[in-house]
Amino acid sequence: KFGTGDYLRPSFIQFINCKRILVEGVTLTSSPLWILHPVYCSDLIIRNVNINSLVINNDGIDFDSCVNGLVEGCTFRTGDDAVVFKSGRDRDGWKVNKPMKNIVVRNCSAPQVLHGIAFGSEMSGGIENIYVENFSLGKVDGEAIQFKSNKDRGAFIRDVFIRNVDVNSVRGHLLYFTKSYHSYRGGKSPSEFSNIYLENINCAKTNYVIQLQGLEEMPLHDISIEKVKVGEAKSIFDKKEFYKNVKLQQFKVAGETIEMSNF
Secondary structure: OOOOOOOOOOOOEOOEOOEEEEEEOOEEEOOOOOOEOOEOOEEEEEEOOEEEEOOOOOOOEEEEOOEEEEEEOOEEEEEEEEEEEEOOOHHHHHHHOOOEEEEEEEEEEEEEEEEEEEEOOOOOOOEEEEEEEEEEEEEEOOOOEEEEOOOOOOOEEEEEEEEEEEEEEEEEEEEEEEOOOOOOOOOOOOOEEEEEEEEEEEEEEEEEEEEEEOEOOEOEEEEEEEEEEEEEEEEEEEEEEOEEEEEEEEEEEOOEEEEEEEO
């Protein structure tokens, strides 16, 4: 419900239950909320789009339970995430049961964002088969690459492949994994994060390099992070708990090599 006194801000452009969508060569500015928000859509191409909107909650592209998409050559200056993958929240997401899957994001840049690439936290229909490569981030005021859920969400984030990401500066975490994201309301539905692969991530400066925060009843598992190079960091690890079969290889922070194999 929109209108005076309701305070609900709409997405700027929102496709719902659509197929064969092309958005190309346009500039989008000054959105009230999420900027480009396809919902329950399939067969999308978003190409050479310039997004310049620095208001609070201004995610650039929010894929929401979509299938088969390509994003390429886009530029983001956003007040929140540049590109986000979602699939519904809690019981609503389970009822609809539409996973987010089969998306390629390549050759994009984000000179100024709050966060960079995000998975969740609304992911109750599941997220899988996501490929991101050749992504350049400039100034990141929060988290550069993040995977997030809580014990209300359920479902999974799996089969995610990210490579060739260059970052200038990060105020929060370069890599951020959490299953204890905010707005938890006491449910008993932990999410599974597995088969996640990150390779060739370069960052000039960050506060924290990585957070690994799983749950005792559902650890993070089968995560491989290779060829990470960070010039300057306040700390390598922030939180580091409840994970298994997580590998850090060819991981260099301020010239120091960090190797970790956890089974």
